[in-house]
Amino acid sequence: MDIRVGNGFDVHRLVEERELWLGGVKVPYHMGLLGHSDADVALHALSDALLGAAAMRDIGYHFPDTDEAYRGADSRVLLRRVRELLAEAGYKVGNVDLTIMAQAPKLLDYIPVMTERIAADLEVDVSAVSVKATTTERLGFTGRGEGIAAMATALIYR
Numbered sequence: 373m374d375i376r377v378g379n380g381f382d383v384h385r386l387v388e389e390r391e392l393w394l395g396g397v398k399v400p401y402h403m404g405l406l407g408h409s410d411a412d413v414a415l416h417a418l419s420d421a422l423l424g425a426a427a428m429r430d431i432g433y434h435f436p437d438t439d440e441a442y443r444g445a446d447s448r449v450l451l452r453r454v455r456e457l458l459a460e461a462g463y464k465v466g467n468v469d470l471t472i473m474a475q476a477p478k479l480l481d482y483i484p485v486m487t488e489r490i491a492a493d494l495e496v497d498v499s500a501v502s503v504k505a506t507t508t509e510r511l512g513f514t515g516r517g518e519g520i521a522a523m524a525t526a527l528i529y530r
């Protein structure tokens with residue numbers, strides 16, 4: 373069996389008058405992430421981890437932010453497309469592990485639904501999906517609430 377791992381990392385800036393989408397869930401907050409798409413930093417890190425595991429470049433390569441087709445794009449649609457690209461190369465998803473770095477809002481209550489949505493999009497059991505959140509103890513750009521970062525690890529096999 374060909375087993376491969378990948379990592380992904382992404383950052384988006386928090387601004388007024390944007391919705392906050394994280395892990396495919398709209399999280400109530402007075403600010404949202406800025407981006408060409410819905411700026412779901414968690415799904416972007418996850419997509420990059422999956423593409424990285426397959427050595428298939430990154431989401432900016434597959435879905436360029438210069439392409440109007442992706443303006444306001446639902447990052448779940450992009451994640452499903454990533455799963456399809458991997459499937460076309462013969463890969464299945466083993467498990468994924470995701471960490472969201474956000475000083476606020478508190479994400480604990482939203483993690484179960486994020487997990488369910490990611491599992492559905494990747495066509496795996498919920499037990500194969502881990503979503504975690506951490507503050508950065510008020511340190512750095514995430515700690516100051518200027519942005520949210522996410523990192524992900526993915527295992528794929530064929």
Ligand SMILES: Nc1ccn([C@@H]2O[C@H](COP(=O)(O)O)[C@@H](O)[C@H]2O)c(=O)n1
Nearest residue numbers: 474475476477478479480505506507508
């Ligand atoms: N945006 C966040 C950040 C953290 N959590 C949860 O709180 C726990 C403690 O966070 P620390 O950064 O102080 O370690 C963390 O383990 C998460 O469960 C959260 O829900 N939302």
Ligand SMILES: C[C@@]1(CO)OP(=O)(O)OP(=O)(O)OC[C@H]1O
Nearest residue numbers: 407408409431432435436437442
């Ligand atoms: C997701 C894409 C889609 O155009 O745009 P953004 O929402 O700006 O996200 P980013 O992680 O900066 O880059 C990847 C882009 O391809």
